[in-house]
Amino acid sequence: MTWSTILERQALWHKDSASQYRLSPEDAVELYQNAPLHQLMSAALLRRNAMHGESKVTYLIDRNINYTNICTINCQFCSFYRPPGHDETYTQSIDEISARIQELENIEGVRILMQGGVNPDLSFEWYENLLRELSTRHPSIAIDCFSPIEIEGIAEVSELSTLEVLTRLKAAGMHGLPGGGAEMLVDDVRKDVSPKKGLPVNWLRVMEEAQSLGLTTSATNVIGFGETLEQRVEHMDRLRQLQDRSLAQYGIGFTSFIAWPVQLEVNSFGRRNRGQNKIQLGAGSTEYLRHVAVSRLFLDSIPNIQSSWPTMGIKTAQMALFGGANDVGSTMMEENVVSASGTTKFNASEIELQNVILRAGFSPQRRDSDYVFLETPECGTHRKDLQSPPPSQY
Numbered sequence: 066m067t068w069s070t071i072l073e074r075q076a077l078w079h080k081d082s083a084s085q086y087r088l089s090p091e092d093a094v095e096l097y098q099n100a101p102l103h104q105l106m107s108a109a110l111l112r113r114n115a116m117h118g119e120s121k122v123t124y125l126i127d128r129n130i131n132y133t134n135i136c137t138i139n140c141q142f143c144s145f146y147r148p149p150g151h152d153e154t155y156t157q158s159i160d161e162i163s164a165r166i167q168e169l170e171n172i173e174g175v176r177i178l179m180q181g182g183v184n185p186d187l188s189f190e191w192y193e194n195l196l197r198e199l200s201t202r203h204p205s206i207a208i209d210c211f212s213p214i215e216i217e218g219i220a221e222v223s224e225l226s227t228l229e230v231l232t233r234l235k236a237a238g239m240h241g242l243p244g245g246g247a248e249m250l251v252d253d254v255r256k257d258v259s260p261k262k263g264l265p266v267n268w269l270r271v272m273e274e275a276q277s278l279g280l281t282t283s284a285t286n287v288i289g290f291g292e293t294l295e296q297r298v299e300h301m302d303r304l305r306q307l308q309d310r311s312l313a314q315y316g317i318g319f320t321s322f323i324a325w326p327v328q329l330e331v332n333s334f335g336r337r338n339r340g341q342n343k344i345q346l347g348a349g350s351t352e353y354l355r356h357v358a359v360s361r362l363f364l365d366s367i368p369n370i371q372s373s374w375p376t377m378g379i380k381t382a383q384m385a386l387f388g389g390a391n392d393v394g395s396t397m398m399e400e401n402v403v404s405a406s407g408t409t410k411f412n413a414s415e416i417e418l419q420n421v422i423l424r425a426g427f428s429p430q431r432r433d434s435d436y437v438f439l440e441t442p443e444c445g446t447h448r449k450d451l452q453s454p455p456p457s458q459y
Contacts, residue, residue, distance in 0.1 A: 066092060068100035072108045075362055078115060093298045093363045102355055109358035109389030116368065117391045122427040123369075123436065124418045125395035127176040128169040132157045132195075136182025156187070159198050166203045169398065172415070176434040178395075179210035180245050183218035189230070192219060193237045200238030207434045208238055209281060212245035213271035214262050228274045241281030241434055242272065244323065248287040250303045251296045258290050269307050276311040276318055281434055284308075284367065286324040288356055289348040297356065301363050308366045320436055321369035321392065324356055325376035350381045354388050361389025369436055374413065379421055386425050392432075393418050419444040 074086040088096075096105060133156040166177055192211075199208060211219070211234070220227045231242070249255060250265035262268075275282050284304045288297055304319065311318040326348035348356070353373075361370050371392040372385035382393060397412050419429040423444055431439040 068095050075108050088363045090298045090302050093359055094294050097294045097359050105358045106388035109361040110387055112361050113389050113391050120428045121430040122422040123392045123430045123432040125432055126174040127395045128398040130165055130177050130179040131181055133181035163202050176207040180212055189223035196237035196239055207240040209241035209243050212243055213268045214246040216271050227271050231274055242275040244283040244285035247285045250300045254290050254292050277315050282319050283321045284319040287327050289326040319367050321371050322364050322367050323371040325373040357385045358388040383421050383425050
C-alpha cells in the first residue's frame with residue numbers, strides 16, 4: 066500500500082469507528098520512508114485532535130532526581146554514570162533528596178522522577194526505607210522511580226524476583242515506574258550499544274509486571290544509533306503489543322510515549338563512530354518530527370505523545386505539537402543524564418512551558434503523573450515564589 070492510500074485511510078479514523086484502520090508495521094515503514102513530512106504531520110495532528118480535542122496541551126510541574134550515579138551497566142551513549150570506586154561517584158542521602166522535593170513543593174509540583182544507576186552497594190532495605198520516608202514526609206508528591214533495569218539490579222542484589230521487588234516497593238510508596246532504559250527494544254541494536262542491559266524482553270517483562278500491579282508507567286525510545294527504519298518500527302510494535310495485552314488483562318498500560326535522539330557529544334558511542342566510513346548517527350529536527358508523527362499514528366492505544374524539549378530544543382518541541390504530540394513534558398528543575406551528553410538546556414519554568422503552548426495556538430493545561438487535569442494558573446499570574454529555583458549540583 067502506498068503512503069497516500071495509508072494516509073487516506075487514516076483520515077477516516079476520527080469520523081467512523083467502523084472505518085478505523087490500524088497501521089501495520091509495513092505501513093509505518095512506508096510512511097516513515099516516503100510520506101511528505103507536511104502531510105504526515107497533518108495526519109498525525111488530526112489523530113491527536115480526535116483523541117484529545119483541538120485546544121489543550123498538557124504539561125507537568127515535577128523534578129528529576131538522580132539519586133546516584135554509580136552504575137555497572139556501562140552504556141556507551143551514557144556520560145552520566147561512574148563505575149563503583151570512581152572518585153566522582155555519589156549517592157544522595159534521604160535528607161538531601163527530601164530537600165529537593167521540598168523545593169518542588171514550594172512551586173506547587175506534584176511528582177518526582179527519581180532514577181539513578183545500577184548501584185550494587187545499595188541494599189533492598191535502603192530502597193524500601195527511602196520510599197517510606199519520602200512518602201511520609203511528602204504525601205502529596207507522586208514518586209515515580211527506578212527504571213526497569215534498576216529494578217532488575219535491585220532484584221539481583223536482593224535475590225528477589227522483579228515482581229516481588231515491584232510489589233514491595235509499591236507498598237513502600239512507589240507510585241510509578243518510569244520508562245527509562247528502553248532506548249531501542251531491538252536485540253541487535255541493544256547488544257551493540259548497551260549489552261549489559263539484557264534483552265528487550267527483560268524491559269518489557271518488568272513493565273508488564275508493573276502494569277499488573279497498577280503502577281503508572283511510560284514508554285520511551287531513543288533513536289539515532291544507526292538503526293534502520295524497520296528497527297524503529299519494531300520498537301514501537303513491541304510497545305503496542307504490550308499495551309494491547311496489558312489493557313486487556315489489567316485495564317492499565319503506558320500513559321505516554323516519549324522519544325528523542327541519542328546525544329553524542331561527549332560519550333564513547335559518539336567518539337567511536339566519528340571519522341570516515343562510520344555509520345550516520347543521531348537524528349535532526351526533521352527526522353525527529355517524522356518519528357513523532359509516525360508514533361502518533363502507529364501507537365493508537367497509547368493515549369499521550371510527549372515532545373522532548375531537553376534534547377530537541379523548545380522550538381522543535383513546539384513544532385511537534387503540530388505533528389501528533391499533545392504534551393510538552395515537564396519543568397524537570399534539574400537533569401543530569403541527558404545534559405551530561407551535551408544538551409545545554411535542562412530546566413524550564415512553568416511560564417516558559419505555558420508560553421510554548423500559547424504561541425503555538427493551544428491552551429496550557431497542568432496535569433499530574435497520570436495525566437489528570439489540575440487547576441491551571443493563567444499565564445503571567447504566577448507568584449515569584451512559585452518560580453523554579455536554580456538547579457542543585459546533582
